[in-house]
Amino acid sequence: MIKTVYIFSFGLFFMLQSSVLIAAAGSDEKKQLALYFAKLKADVNLGHSLQTMGYLTELRALAISQNAKEIEIESYFIEAMIKRRYGAYADGVKLNHYALELAKSVGNEEYIAMAYYHLAHLELELERYTLALEYIQYPIDFFINKNAERAALMFLWQSKIYLTMGSYYQALKANKDALQIITPSMDIHLDLAVNLAEIELKLGNTKAAKAALGLVNLKNLDGSKERLKLQYYLALANSHLQTGELKQAIEIAQIQLKNPTSLRFLDEQAQLQYLIAVGYRQLGEHKLAYKYLKRYSLSYDALSLQRRNNKVLQLESHYKFDLQNQKLELLGKDNTLKEQRLAQQQQAFANHRLQQQRWVLGTILFLSIVGFVYWRWQNQRYLVVLKQRVIERTQELAKSNERLKAMSFTDSLTELHNRHYFFSVINDLLIDFNSSPVNTEHQGLIFALIDIDKFKNINDTFGHNVGDQVLEQFSNILRQQIRSEDLLIRWGGEEFLLAIKDASYSEAEQIIETLRFEVASHVFTLNNDESLKVTCSTGFASYPLLATHPHLYSWEQIIELADGGLYLAKENQRDAWVGIKAGNSILHQQSKDVVKNYRVHLVQHTLHASTNIERTLNY
Amino acid sequence: MKRFLFLFLLLSSDIEAQQPLIIDIISSENFSERYSAFVNGRDIMDITDFSPSTDGSHLEIVEMVLLQQALYLGGETKKVEFRPRNWVNTTEFDSLIDGRSLMLARTMWHEDLLDYRGSLYVSDAVIKFGQYEAGLYVSVDNQRAQQLIPSELNQLTVVVNPRWHVDWRALVNTPVSVISYIGPWEDMLAMVETQVVDAMMINFSVSDHLDLNFEGKLFTPLKNVKVILPDTRHFAVSKAHPQGKRVAQALQRGLTVLSERGMIKKALQQSGFINHQTSDWQAINQQMVVSQR
Numbered sequence: 037m038i039k040t041v042y043i044f045s046f047g048l049f050f051m052l053q054s055s056v057l058i059a060a061a062g063s064d065e066k067k068q069l070a071l072y073f074a075k076l077k078a079d080v081n082l083g084h085s086l087q088t089m090g091y092l093t094e095l096r097a098l099a100i101s102q103n104a105k106e107i108e109i110e111s112y113f114i115e116a117m118i119k120r121r122y123g124a125y126a127d128g129v130k131l132n133h134y135a136l137e138l139a140k141s142v143g144n145e146e147y148i149a150m151a152y153y154h155l156a157h158l159e160l161e162l163e164r165y166t167l168a169l170e171y172i173q174y175p176i177d178f179f180i181n182k183n184a185e186r187a188a189l190m191f192l193w194q195s196k197i198y199l200t201m202g203s204y205y206q207a208l209k210a211n212k213d214a215l216q217i218i219t220p221s222m223d224i225h226l227d228l229a230v231n232l233a234e235i236e237l238k239l240g241n242t243k244a245a246k247a248a249l250g251l252v253n254l255k256n257l258d259g260s261k262e263r264l265k266l267q268y269y270l271a272l273a274n275s276h277l278q279t280g281e282l283k284q285a286i287e288i289a290q291i292q293l294k295n296p297t298s299l300r301f302l303d304e305q306a307q308l309q310y311l312i313a314v315g316y317r318q319l320g321e322h323k324l325a326y327k328y329l330k331r332y333s334l335s336y337d338a339l340s341l342q343r344r345n346n347k348v349l350q351l352e353s354h355y356k357f358d359l360q361n362q363k364l365e366l367l368g369k370d371n372t373l374k375e376q377r378l379a380q381q382q383q384a385f386a387n388h389r390l391q392q393q394r395w396v397l398g399t400i401l402f403l404s405i406v407g408f409v410y411w412r413w414q415n416q417r418y419l420v421v422l423k424q425r426v427i428e429r430t431q432e433l434a435k436s437n438e439r440l441k442a443m444s445f446t447d448s449l450t451e452l453h454n455r456h457y458f459f460s461v462i463n464d465l466l467i468d469f470n471s472s473p474v475n476t477e478h479q480g481l482i483f484a485l486i487d488i489d490k491f492k493n494i495n496d497t498f499g500h501n502v503g504d505q506v507l508e509q510f511s512n513i514l515r516q517q518i519r520s521e522d523l524l525i526r527w528g529g530e531e532f533l534l535a536i537k538d539a540s541y542s543e544a545e546q547i548i549e550t551l552r553f554e555v556a557s558h559v560f561t562l563n564n565d566e567s568l569k570v571t572c573s574t575g576f577a578s579y580p581l582l583a584t585h586p587h588l589y590s591w592e593q594i595i596e597l598a599d600g601g602l603y604l605a606k607e608n609q610r611d612a613w614v615g616i617k618a619g620n621s622i623l624h625q626q627s628k629d630v631v632k633n634y635r636v637h638l639v640q641h642t643l644h645a646s647t648n649i650e651r652t653l654n655y
Numbered sequence: 656m657k658r659f660l661f662l663f664l665l666l667s668s669d670i671e672a673q674q675p676l677i678i679d680i681i682s683s684e685n686f687s688e689r690y691s692a693f694v695n696g697r698d699i700m701d702i703t704d705f706s707p708s709t710d711g712s713h714l715e716i717v718e719m720v721l722l723q724q725a726l727y728l729g730g731e732t733k734k735v736e737f738r739p740r741n742w743v744n745t746t747e748f749d750s751l752i753d754g755r756s757l758m759l760a761r762t763m764w765h766e767d768l769l770d771y772r773g774s775l776y777v778s779d780a781v782i783k784f785g786q787y788e789a790g791l792y793v794s795v796d797n798q799r800a801q802q803l804i805p806s807e808l809n810q811l812t813v814v815v816n817p818r819w820h821v822d823w824r825a826l827v828n829t830p831v832s833v834i835s836y837i838g839p840w841e842d843m844l845a846m847v848e849t850q851v852v853d854a855m856m857i858n859f860s861v862s863d864h865l866d867l868n869f870e871g872k873l874f875t876p877l878k879n880v881k882v883i884l885p886d887t888r889h890f891a892v893s894k895a896h897p898q899g900k901r902v903a904q905a906l907q908r909g910l911t912v913l914s915e916r917g918m919i920k921k922a923l924q925q926s927g928f929i930n931h932q933t934s935d936w937q938a939i940n941q942q943m944v945v946s947q948r
Binding site for chain 1: 673730749752753766767768772774812820823824825827829864885940942943944
């Protein structure tokens with residue numbers, strides 16, 4: 037635990053120590069930068085600008101490391117100024133533009149304005165006056181209400197540009213603008229006075245020039261104003277020249293030419309030499325005039341050379357500019373071409389896409405149509421199939437119905453028609469009798485009810501299976517004996533109904549007798565090869581009962597009468613048949629009564645019974 | 656002896672009074688013929704109409720007449736005799752400085768005289784600041800130049816002799832592109848004719864249509880454009896010449912009289928130097944004038 041605290045404390049101490057060290061190093065660098073910057077200012081003020089080149093790079097590096105943008109910008113200004121002064125204009129332009137960009141990037145309006153001021157100065161030396169005027173207007177506008185001395189400096193340089201351009205009245209006005217905003221305590225008033233004198237001399241206003249020069253107190257000119265001093269004396273000499281004070285003019289000029297500083301300012305030097313030549317010329321000192329004219333000529337040549345270099349620079353820059361413009365133009369054209377191509381490509385692409393879309397749409401449409409047609413076709417086909425199926429089904433159904441009907445009308449054991457069938461066809465059978473009266477006996481329909489005798493005994497004795505076999509065989513015997521047009525119905529249980537068409541009563545008797553005989557003589561074979569004798573009894577009646585009144589008795593009543601006959605046959609003998617028909621008397625009673633009381637009517641002979649039973653029937 | 660001396664002085668002064676004033680004219684320009692044609696036997700003092708009788712710049716003739724009238728009006732009644740001399744250009748003042756010449760019968764730019772004011776008497780301005788206007792003459796075939804609109808004047812190349820300081824200053828203060836050439840005036844015109852350059856600054860022609868016909872070649876000024884030559888023009892009289900002071904004083908007096916009578920302006924207007932046809936044309940270096948105090 038104690039160990040951990042130690043380690044922690046040590047770490048904390050170490051961190052504190054290093055931050056103190058870093059802070060100390062930072063503050064050292066800051067101090068160094070401040071020192072350098074102060075020295076730079078002092079050197080520039082003393083006119084030792086060139087010496088600053090020795091440490092300018094280091095200073096700038098410090099400024100960059102400490103992010104001191106203002107100092108960095110100033111370092112560019114100073115280097116640009118030095119480069120300009122010694123003729124390296126291209127570098128000067130480059131450095132000033134660099135300073136301008138930097139000032140813009142940090143948004144320092146004052147430095148932006150100063151950058152334009154330096155650029156104006158450069159352009160003036162490069163004799164690009166229009167540009168110089170444009171540049172100087174920016175700092176004028178910026179400083180006019182902020183800093184009078186700076187604004188005055190800008191007006192001064194505007195004035196100098198006009199003066200160099202030879203627009204003297206404009207130069208005068210700019211100088212006046214400057215003078216209006218300064219106070220005498222400001223150093224710049226010296227520059228303005230000398231400048232004013234120069235302008236007035238150009239306009240030939242010698243008095244005004246002298247007055248302006250009279251305002252200059254030379255004691256106020258320090259080391260940084262060497263050129264101004266020279267310009268002052270040049271103007272003074274000129275003013276003497278213009279007023280014909282030739283000797284004084286020459287003397288002033290000669291003193292200045294002996295001053296080594298004049299050698300640094302070629303322009304002023306040449307002007308002094310020319311001034312002396314002109315002075316001597318007017319004094320008639322031709323040799324001296326020639327000497328100074330020659331010197332002037334040399335200086336002028338040198339100036340011309342310098343100017344020529346400037347021109348070359350200008351031409352180069354123009355050439356580069358033109359070249360750049362040409363390149364830009366070419367690029368522009370190229371771009372336009374590319375844009376056109378691009379547009380064309382885009383158009384082509386768009387067209388292609390449109391085409392594609394059309395194709396896709398077309399295809400979709402086509403496929404849809406094909407699909408629809410196919411669907412319709414399939415549908416139609418399906419419908420046809422369906423219809424076909426419906427028809428088939430309907431047919432099948434009809435058949436099924438038929439079968440069902442047939443089944444429902446058929447007795448499954450004997451395969452004879454059942455009572456339902458009979459009820460469905462009875463009206464058709466009777467139709468002939470309903471349409472017209474029956475006059476003859478032959479045209480009757482005989483209803484015979486045939487019942488197997490003692491069938492219950494068979495069932496009870498041999499079982500239902502045997503009963504069924506008997507029923508089958510019995511029905512087969514009947515089926516074989518009847519005519520094809522006759523109707524045989526399993527009436528229920530062991531009872532059968534036979535409808536004999538178009539038969540007379542006596543014919544019916546014969547048929548029924550044949551049936552009885554065939555049954556009685558048939559040997560019924562059973563499952564276990566046993567044989568059996570079976571008899572049947574039959575009752576029958578003819579429809580219509582009365583040929584004269586065919587509708588007096590319904591077929592149901594006729595069957596009831598036949599059933600009565602069956603009873604009589606059973607009761608009297610078995611293996612017999614009894615037919616009931618109308619007696620000789622006319623049956624006037626209600627048919628219901630006759631049928632119900634058929635035994636009475638048999639007795640009364642209103643009904644007559646025929647039978648195979650040989651003894652008298654017992655009613 | 657005293658008597659003889661007096662007689663001598665009287666004679667000599669009379670002789671001096673009878674001697675003509677010898678005033679130089681530039682031999683190469685040779686205006687004698689045109690001058691004679693213009694004067695046409697009239698008494699100089701009777702000339703009040705300065706309307707041109709020939710095409711071409713007329714300023715030289717007008718100045719010769721005005722000079723004589725001024726001298727006369729200033730009290731210098733001696734006859735003036737013009738002496739053609741071989742002046743390379745008007746800014747060579749050697750003979751004036753030395754007193755070998757009395758004066759030149761031409762006005763000179765003030766700025767050329769400034770350095771020599773110790774040796775020369777400089778008259779009041781005959782042509783005032785802003786009065787001197789010139790056109791930018793192009794070949795009539797140079798359609799491109801003639802179709803330039805004012806904002807396109809930076810595309811116009813104008814040849815100028817850098818020794819003509821005032822011309823140079825004037826053009827530097829315009830939007831045109833200045834091409835410097837030191838050589839004969841005729842060469843410069845040929846440069847314009849062959850379209851090596853577009854234009855040259857020339858005094859407006861006195862012809863009605865302002866066109867300039869030089870040896871069969873036709874030049875025309877850019878329409879609605881003029882340039883102000885930003886200086887004044889003065890006569891200069893030698894201080895070293897024995898007659899210099901008196902002539903200079905007479906000249907100054909006479910010019911004052913002429914100026915008061917409005918004769919100078921009238922002469923400049925009638926001769927076409929101050930050209931009424933271009934009075935409403937745009938001076939493309941107007942700013943050099945408007946700012947004067």
